[in-house]
Amino acid sequence: MPALEDVAKKIRESAKRLLAEGRAEVVVGYRRGTIPLTTAPFFARTAEECDQLVWSNFARINLANYLPGRKKVALVAKGCDARSAVGQVVENQIPRDELYVIGVPCTGMVDNALVAAKEPRPIREVVETTDDSFTLKGEGYSVEVRKEEVLRRNCRTCAHRTPKLADELAAPEVPGATPDDFADIKALASKTPAERLAHFKDLIKDCLRCYACRNACPLCYCPICFVDETRPQWLGKSNDPMDTLTFHLLRGLHCSGRCTSCGACETVCPVNIKVREFNRILELTVQKEWQYEPGLSWDQKPPLTMFQTDDAAEFIK
Amino acid sequence: MNNPYLPYPVRIAEIRVETEDKNLRTFKFEFLNPGDEEKFAYLPGQFAELSVPGQGEIPIGIASSPTEKGFVLFTVNRVGQVSSWMHNMKAGDVMGIRGPLGHPYPLEELRGKNVVIIAGGFAVTTLRSTITWLLQPENRPNYGKITFIYGARSPGLLLYKEEWMAWEKRDDIDVFVTIDREVPNWGYKVGFVPAVTKEVCPPPENTAAVICGPPVMIKFTQPVLEEAGYKPENIIMSLENRMKCGLGICGRCNVGPEYVCKDGPVFTLAQLNKLPKEY
């Protein structure tokens, strides 16, 4: 149970060293947020700026999202984020030698919706010193919350909490959690097509088409997303359920075999859509068909981005 | 209540291919409903949204002059979905136009002044409207010397050939048409618009310049005028930005606090000098 400040110190030391050695020109990490229960992605370019780097139970955003196109960058990365960074190297979004990964073994990040459900009173301050609990403070109250009880769903089933491929670790290794059993996905698969369509329509009924899920996703680095194409325009832009669903389904397909379950999409969704459900369906498929998990090797490409002559082809009838 | 989003239905009376690359066509529209032409009362420099049902709308400057009755003219470049669709339409087809939108050139304020009109490429459209309006017998006496400088890459890319050739024969307007490079049997000027402007533009005293053209032409013509002594207040330009509503509501065409659609598209250089260059 390392103190968050110890991890932060280690991150700052590494960041300063990397900048001083010229190994990195920018360190992408987290700073304190301006409101409780948040952090903000932060770009440190000087030793003074490095002092603003923190570690927190609320470091949810996947910073690998900021990598494509950068040079000489050091990345503060949880297990899932580091896997995304590896994926970006594998997918040629950033050369390996431009990237340095400061890995942070992670015991999971907090789902603010679960915090709000536990503590509906206005929260004015959060005090966090360790990575297993934190204290909420408000008008005339102070409650301690155990992190385990308010973890994001993806964190609860994260088998790769320690970023094994990182260039260095800022904290001791931690064991992985019990992996996702995909029970809900398997149950869904047994339903009729009509039932599944109804389920998906209900899942995305509040979608605003803000594309925060896409924009927070380190896999979604296309210069022009298919939803923004105008000639031809592939799909409508209203809140028509089929158009909205098409966006989510196609984004899910584009991410298949590449998603590291970092949960950024669900974290940023302003209307709490369980966006990962689309990804998890495909994650399960890719695990089953190709025994592949992304971001665990610097040179293994995602199966759906490759063609091999001995590919299984039973689906072609 | 008047609905400014709802287009007036129009019939395409005639389509004229303007340029040798066939990318520019002039559409002559007639209003389907009696009274709509009067409601669509416009002045040179204003624009309209051309509406193709099921395809969308595009903002296009009005090429005809309000002194030309019974029709309105728009010259459309084939660029995107709507304009490409329009290029496949034919005379007799029904579509819509919505407007007039934006502010016209400040022709009232230019009364008594010399006017030099500088056009590049297909941005000449609203300037065709302006010159046609200025040359009307009821308007021409109110203005001083009128100079028209018009350039295009090649002869085949010049619009409104019959019109400017007719203007050239008149003695109440000086017409200088230029192409980028010499071609056989070309009887007019050769050279870029800024160079021709430098050569022929009248002295700045009591003179205003109206410029419309591609960014590169404006970029190099503006200093020529300023060196010649034109004050920013007397250099009038028309901006383009991506637009949707045309009413100053949908929010995308702003340049600083000004909406190009509602507060422009006509601005003086003096106004633009105080605004971000987000166009």
Next chain:
Amino acid sequence: MPEYIAKKSALTDFFKALSAGRRLLTPQGAGDQCRLAETAPDQVKLDYVNTHMSPKTLFFPQTEKLMAFHKDASKPDANIYSCAGDKAVPTVVFGLRPCDARGLSVANKVFQNDRFTDPYWKGKFDQTVSVGLACAAPAPQCFCAAMGGSPYGLTGLDILAFRLEGGDLGLKAGSEAGEALLKDLKLESADLAAVFNSQQAAAIQAQGVAPDYRPIDEANLMALFQDPHWLSTAENCLNCGVCTFFCPTCHCFDIQDEQDEKGGVRMRNWDTCMSWLFTVHGTGHNPRPSKTERVRQRFMHKLKYIPLKQDGVRGCTGCGRCVAMCPVNIDIRAVALKMCQSSAPSQA
């Protein structure tokens, strides 16, 4: 003008009378499920923080049909658009927060601007009686006072309700229509000015010391625009549209046509200045090509352009939604402070 009192024991009757001939919308549900919903007079809640989405959705929904056409060539109006907006329903909305009411009044001046009136907005806006509920205890993200408003502000409201000790509701008119309506409701009138003022002062104090953003008002537009801080301010922005979609004054939209073999519609959908597509020209040129320009546009629009166009009234009302919702914690208060620090005073 005197204030009025709706007695705790007769609140249901008050809401019944208020909504006679109108549908009653009030905030229902808690947390991020809180939204304006049709409510029976005995089901009105007073203990919410604020609706998750801003109330602009009432007059400016995410998707709105504007007009329609058919392709039946046997009819004379084939392929000609005719108006097809939803019919406005007489409505009273109770429980608007003063920040949001102020936001609606800013947006109203865009939809009904110096040259054009948007009939789709106006139709619904004119049919709606706006009743606010004052914020005695501001939420942590609230900063309306710093932006020139008040948790007891009347701007944009026909009536403002505020809670009195013992559970009665104090009522204060914010418009002539509101005053007339209060008179019609035959409520007990009272002079509550002292209570109102002391509650308001306490509520403003509860928001803490308000930063002074006036240097932005005084600064030269181009000085604010050209300041180098925008590069770092925008660096962590994801360019999602969350801030814009949740903002009570953000009014941007896209117009789209959709059709099938029988006919089609023209509609508008919320759009966002965070999007690359929002400003790109047909030629491929984009006046706001990167997120730096787009982020700058949003804050310049809220804090400089709108005040220039609306007599100094800011386009941010301090509702705090963008602060609470931004996935990467871009906080408009921090950005405003940067704008204050960077801005050279205006010459004019």
